[in-house]
Amino acid sequence: MGNKRLFGRRKVMAGAAAATGLTIWSQRLSAQSGEVAVGAMVPITGPFNVSGQQYHFSLQMVQDEINAKGGVAGKKLKIVFEDVKDSNSVAVNAYLKVVRDIEPPLIFLSSYTTQNLATEPEVTKAQIPGMYAGGGDAMHLKKNPWLFRIRPHDGLQALALAKHATEGLGKKKIGIIYVQNDFGQPGAVAAEKMVKAAGAEVVGMEAYAFTDNDMSAQLQKLKNAGADCLICISYGKDGALVLKLMKEMGIDLPVVISSGVMVPAARNLIAPDELAHVNGVMDAYLAPERGPDVAAYIKTFKERFKVDPDPFGSCYYDGAWIMKQVMDKVGTDRAKIRDELKLVKDYKGVTNTFTTDEWGNMVHSLAVFSIKPGTRDPVFIRTITA
Amino acid sequence: MQQFVQLVVSGLAVGSVYALVGLAFIMVNEATGVVNFATGQMVAIGCFLGVTTSLQMGLPLAPAYVLALAAMAFFGVVFYAVVFRPLQDRPVVTVIIGTVMIGIVIQNAALMTWGSVPFRPRSPFGRQVIDVFGAALSAHALFVIVVAFLMIGLLYLFIYRTAIGARMRAVAQDRDAARLMGIGVDRMFVLTWIIAGLLTGAAGILVGPMWFADVNMGDPIALKAFAAIIIGGFSSVPGAIVGGILVGLAEMLGAAYISSAYKDGLVFLVMILFLLVRPQGIFGERIGQRA
Numbered sequence: 001m002g003n004k005r006l007f008g009r010r011k012v013m014a015g016a017a018a019a020t021g022l023t024i025w026s027q028r029l030s031a032q033s034g035e036v037a038v039g040a041m042v043p044i045t046g047p048f049n050v051s052g053q054q055y056h057f058s059l060q061m062v063q064d065e066i067n068a069k070g071g072v073a074g075k076k077l078k079i080v081f082e083d084v085k086d087s088n089s090v091a092v093n094a095y096l097k098v099v100r101d102i103e104p105p106l107i108f109l110s111s112y113t114t115q116n117l118a119t120e121p122e123v124t125k126a127q128i129p130g131m132y133a134g135g136g137d138a139m140h141l142k143k144n145p146w147l148f149r150i151r152p153h154d155g156l157q158a159l160a161l162a163k164h165a166t167e168g169l170g171k172k173k174i175g176i177i178y179v180q181n182d183f184g185q186p187g188a189v190a191a192e193k194m195v196k197a198a199g200a201e202v203v204g205m206e207a208y209a210f211t212d213n214d215m216s217a218q219l220q221k222l223k224n225a226g227a228d229c230l231i232c233i234s235y236g237k238d239g240a241l242v243l244k245l246m247k248e249m250g251i252d253l254p255v256v257i258s259s260g261v262m263v264p265a266a267r268n269l270i271a272p273d274e275l276a277h278v279n280g281v282m283d284a285y286l287a288p289e290r291g292p293d294v295a296a297y298i299k300t301f302k303e304r305f306k307v308d309p310d311p312f313g314s315c316y317y318d319g320a321w322i323m324k325q326v327m328d329k330v331g332t333d334r335a336k337i338r339d340e341l342k343l344v345k346d347y348k349g350v351t352n353t354f355t356t357d358e359w360g361n362m363v364h365s366l367a368v369f370s371i372k373p374g375t376r377d378p379v380f381i382r383t384i385t386a
Numbered sequence: 387m388q389q390f391v392q393l394v395v396s397g398l399a400v401g402s403v404y405a406l407v408g409l410a411f412i413m414v415n416e417a418t419g420v421v422n423f424a425t426g427q428m429v430a431i432g433c434f435l436g437v438t439t440s441l442q443m444g445l446p447l448a449p450a451y452v453l454a455l456a457a458m459a460f461f462g463v464v465f466y467a468v469v470f471r472p473l474q475d476r477p478v479v480t481v482i483i484g485t486v487m488i489g490i491v492i493q494n495a496a497l498m499t500w501g502s503v504p505f506r507p508r509s510p511f512g513r514q515v516i517d518v519f520g521a522a523l524s525a526h527a528l529f530v531i532v533v534a535f536l537m538i539g540l541l542y543l544f545i546y547r548t549a550i551g552a553r554m555r556a557v558a559q560d561r562d563a564a565r566l567m568g569i570g571v572d573r574m575f576v577l578t579w580i581i582a583g584l585l586t587g588a589a590g591i592l593v594g595p596m597w598f599a600d601v602n603m604g605d606p607i608a609l610k611a612f613a614a615i616i617i618g619g620f621s622s623v624p625g626a627i628v629g630g631i632l633v634g635l636a637e638m639l640g641a642a643y644i645s646s647a648y649k650d651g652l653v654f655l656v657m658i659l660f661l662l663v664r665p666q667g668i669f670g671e672r673i674g675q676r677a
Contacts, residue, residue, distance in 0.1 A: 045494055046602070049502035180647055207647040211606035213597035216396045217641035217649075220389050237504050237598055248515055249392065250522040265503045269598055271513065307503075 036071065036332055037078045038323070039098035039107035040316075041115070046086040050236060050265060051111050054313025055133070056081065057305045059108065062320040072327040079320075084110050088118035095119045099126045105332035106130070106323055108316055109147075113139055113154075113182055120144055129338045131319040133312060136182050137190075140359035148341050148360045150319040151283045151312070151351070157258055158187045160281045160366045160384040161231045162194035165256045168368065168381070169279065173203045175227030175253075177218055177242060179234050180207035187233040187258070195231075203227050212238070216245055223251050232257040236266030247274040259283050262369060263310035267376045275371040283311035284351035285367040285380050297350045311351050315363070318349030322362075391521040393638045399527035399596065401634020402534030403589050407611035408618070408626035409541065410585040416558040416621055417578040418470060420481045424489035425586060426608025428465075430496055432458050432583075432590025433599045437505045447510050455587050462583025466576050474575075496601040507594035530592045537588055538627055541581070545623065554578065610637075613657040619670025628668055632656075 040059050043052030063079045071077050080102055082094035091110055098107060099122070106129045109116050113136030120139070123130050123146050130147050132139070135154040139147065165171050174195045178184035184207070192202045204225040206218035219242065222230060230253055232242050239261030246255070254277040260266060262280040286309060288295035297317070301309040309317075322344060323337075330336040344362060347354040354362040365385040369378035407429060414422045422428075435457045440450035469488045473481045511525035545551040556564040557574040565571045589607070590599075597603060610633050618629025633653050641649040660667060 045497055049497065050504075053502050208641075209650055212650075213593070213603070213606070214396055214400055214638070217393055217638050218646045220392065221642055221646070224389065237600060240504075241597065248513065248522065248524045250515070269504055269506045 034075055035078045036073055036075045036105065036327065037080050037102040038104045039095070039102065040079050040081045041084045041091055041094050041098070041108065041110045041119070042081050043085060043110060043112065043115075044081065044083040048084075048086045048110075048112055051310075051312045054307075054310050055108075055111050055316050056313075057301065057307075058309065058313040058315075058317040059320060061301060061304060062317045066320065066324050072324045073331050077324070079108075080104070084115055086112075088115050091115035092118050092122060095122050095126075099128065104128060105327065105334055105337055108132070108319065110134060111312060111316075116147075117182075120147070123147060128334055129341055131316070131323070133315050137186060138182065140361055143359060145342075145360070146338055148319075148356060148362055150322075150354070150362050151315040152363045152366050153361055154183060154187045155190050156364070156366060156384075156386050157281055158190035158233070159194055159386070160368060161187075161233070161256050161258060162191045162198065163384055164279060164281070164368050164381075165229050165231055165254075166195055166198035166200045169229060169254055169256070171229035171254070172200045173226055173228045174200055174231055175203050175222030175225060175229070176205045176231045176233070177215065177222060178205070178207055178232070179210055179238055181210055183235075184233045188231075191231050191233065208238070210235070210238070213241065214245070215242055216249060219245055219249060219251055223249075223253070227253060229253055230255045232261070234258055235260040236263060237269065240266050240269040243270050243274045243278060247271075253277065254279065256280065259311070259366070262378060263312065264308040265310070267378075270376065272371075272374050272376055275376060276373065279368060279370050279381070280378070281366045281368050281384070282378070283315065283363070283366060285369075285383075286311050286314060286351060287380070294350045314351045315349075318347075318351050318354065321349065322347055322354060388519065388521040389642070391519060392523065393642050394635065395521075395523050395527055395531075397635035397638035398631060399524075399530040399634070400637060401614075401631035402531050403593050403607065403630070404611045404614045404633050405538060405627045405630030406534050406585050406589040406592075407607055408615040408630050409538065409623065410582040410589075411608075411611060411615055412621065412623065412626050413578050413585070414582050417554060418474070418481075418575060419478060420470070420485065422582065423482060423485045423608075424465070424469075424492060425582070425611070426604030426606075427489045427492040427496070428458070428461070428583065428586035428604070429590040429593070429607050430599075430601055430604035431461060431492060432587030433507065433594040433603060434496060434500050434505075434590070434601070435587065436591040436594055437500065437507050437599050440508055441505060447508060451591055454591060455584055458583040458587030459580045460583075461587075462579035462581070463576060465583070466579040470575065470579065471572075493601060493604075500599075500601060502601065504598040504600035505594075506598050507591075509595035524596075526595050530596070533588070533592060537585070538623075541585075542623060550577070610653065613653055615667070616657050617660050617667055619667030622667065622669035625667050625669035 042056045059079050066077045084091035084094050109130045109132035111133040113134035116132050116134045131150050133151045137155045176188050178188035195202050204222045208215045257280040259282045262282045326340040330340050342356050344356045352363045356362050365383050368381045372379050435454040439445050439453045469484050473484045509526040514525040515522045516525050553569045554574050557571050614629035614633040615626050619625030636653050637649050640652040
């Protein structure tokens with residue numbers, strides 16, 4: 001009886017461990033000869049997975065496309081994915097594991113700034129070029145010569161939000177609501193400066209935690225402060241909640257909102273009438289009418305993964321093609337790849353045009369959209385450039 | 387005044403949910419001596435079962451809710467059989483680690499089943515807003531308050547006014563003595579986990595239309611509910627209710643009148659003060675009083 005119960009417990013523990021991916025001995029990653037293995041630090045599980053999934057899909061797709069066109073530097077491309085979840089320490093360990101096991105010529109870093117900030121000292125030690133999509137300005141301010149950002153930085157987004165609220169919509173009393181973390185807080189401060197520089201007034205700044213699910217108090221305060229327009233710096237779900245709550249509370253103000261809410265997955269959470277007064281920025285104008293390459297990308301992505309691609313993940317698709325171009329030219333020497341990435345100029349990808357600046361930023365413009373009345377469809381208004 | 391009414395209703399709705407989840411914590415802890423750290427994930431599963439029955443299967447809301455709650459009751463039985471029963475004779479810390487681990491398993495299983503993209507569950511009242519003295523109140527928020535208090539009332543009657551409730555209380559007070567008195571202790575454990583499944587399932591179904599459904603939604607709810615039962619009293623049903631409402635109101639009013647940036651800090655500061663000054667909470671009893 002005792003043995004039977006012990007066996008039962010073991011089975012339970014082993015099953016649970018397997019299901020959670022907890023393994024006592026972590027298997028070494030491997031790359032075979034004839035392959036160029038690069039690393040990818042992707043939030044595959046956990047709360048960051050909403051954008052991580054798009055990142056994962058984009059790199060899976062580009063790996064196959066690159067290999068169909070001869071691979072990189074004459075060899076087959078293998079992208080080794082490591083799950084960084086939502087933890088900085090997991091991200092650092094994943095990075096070290098990839099460096100140790102496959103000694104890659106390049107690594108795609110996380111799409112989240114907090115994880116990249118934690119990993120950045122290891123990048124300096126490893127001296128391996130890295131491409132990343134986290135928007136936080138703190139990353140490029142480090143001026144790490146090994147790091148290259150493949151989407152617009154948050155300072156640029158704050159500029160676009162403030163510029164559109166003041167110059168675009170002509171509003172004079174701006175309320176700012178933001179997620180309280182290293183994405184929202186610096187963005188809100190930057191937007192405040194830019195609103196003031198445009199001659200408008202910031203009537204209130206209200207924060208909420210990333211895990212908050214009710215922002216009614218903050219919205220009510222901004223309304224009472226006399227705001228004639230709100231700037232919302234949020235991710236997808238929380239931004240959708242802000243718009244839902246505004247409708248419920250009868251707060252009928254125009255909102256200029258950050259890019260997380262404008263991706264298809266977030267827009268689908270919001271009813272069309274809740275989007276009626278919404279303008280938003282997006283990293284890129286990812287629509288078939290931009291040209292046959294973009295149209296083909298969107299079609300292939302949707303056919304393969306059954307979801308629309310979003311600009312957050314798609315920038316890694318562009319990053320991988322830039323990597324191929326560079327490695328085809330200079331091979332897999334890390335320093336040569338870094339030097340070549342610094343010289344990228346006017347590379348036209350599906351998301352944007354890429355030109356590397358002195359900070360390692362490769363993208364320098366954002367698109368502003370309104371919403372077609374009665375729908376969730378974005379309507380392109382203009383591009384804002386740094 | 388309108389703002390105050392709006393905030394109070396929002397606070398009560400959120401607080402009612404915390405109270406339900408707090409009761410799930412208390413039921414399990416009282417009966418089994420275990421703090422179930424997978425409670426938050428059970429809330430998320432309840433919400434997603436509601437998504438499956440109402441959105442994916444397309445059932446009308448009433449049968450969809452009943453089916454989802456029945457599934458949560460079954461989930462409670464499975465939790466008992468797979469997690470608690472095999473570990474129940476182990477040290478408490480082992481069981482607690484087991485609940486943490488199973489919480490991670492549930493979360494990742496939910497991610498694989500429903501994906502990472504949030505859903506927007508339907509409410510029986512749609513997006514209806516009711517005007518009360520000029521304050522725009524969400525009909526669903528009022529519905530949450532009514533249903534949560536109805537459930538809490540029924541649970542109270544069940545525990546304190548029925549023979550089965552008396553047996554459950556007997557098991558909670560002294561498991562061995564209850565067994566010697568002929569009470570089916572294991573059956574009471576199963577019943578406790580079923581009730582925990584129903585409470586968390588109801589909480590998940592109720593919050594879904596307010597906050598959207600995503601696989602990570604349970605953790606912050608469980609954390610606040612945990613703070614609520616520490617404030618109200620870890621072993622007290624009225625304590626969970628009062629604690630939940632206090633936390634909900636503190637969040638809303640604190641964000642509006644003190645600082646939105648520190649509203650969570652405010653809640654946890656109150657919790658820490660209670661731990662220091664009155665560790666048994668508002669209604670909790672001292673260990674010596676339990677006998």
